[in-house]
Amino acid sequence: MIPQELKYTKDHEWVKEEDGKVRVGITHHAQKELGDIVFVELPEVGKVAKKGELLGTVESVKAVGEVYAPVSGEVVEANSALESTPELVNKDPYGEGWIFVLKLADPAELEELLDAAGYESLVGGQG
Numbered sequence: 001m002i003p004q005e006l007k008y009t010k011d012h013e014w015v016k017e018e019d020g021k022v023r024v025g026i027t028h029h030a031q032k033e034l035g036d037i038v039f040v041e042l043p044e045v046g047k048v049a050k051k052g053e054l055l056g057t058v059e060s061v062k063a064v065g066e067v068y069a070p071v072s073g074e075v076v077e078a079n080s081a082l083e084s085t086p087e088l089v090n091k092d093p094y095g096e097g098w099i100f101v102l103k104l105a106d107p108a109e110l111e112e113l114l115d116a117a118g119y120e121s122l123v124g125g126q127g
Helices: 028-034 107-112 116-122
Strands: 013-017 021-026 037-041 054-060 064-068 073-078 100-104
Touching: 021 028, 021 064, 021 073, 028 054, 028 064, 100 107
Parallel strands: none
Antiparallel strands: 013 021, 021 100, 037 054, 054 064, 073 100
């Protein structure tokens, strides 16, 4: 359930490297814990964020989850499909449910993220 090719944060974001950029979403574990997603607050395209900075929220019927910048960079794309169909985060967290794309400021920060095995031990195998 935890895709091996992705990197992860301790805050339950996944990161997919794409040619100097990273696509970011929340993990299956995070969306399952939140429950039915009803709203996603997307970051503004053009926003420059430092690693760990709050970039958006994911709201469910029972809680609000915060989405942080897993690495430093500029938001170059936001998934506008989530504005009308936020449940994509539940249905396809690692695919159509992505949240934003960052242009990397410092590729070395990727080395600080967890690999699939590290994330799996963080969530006790419930990724």
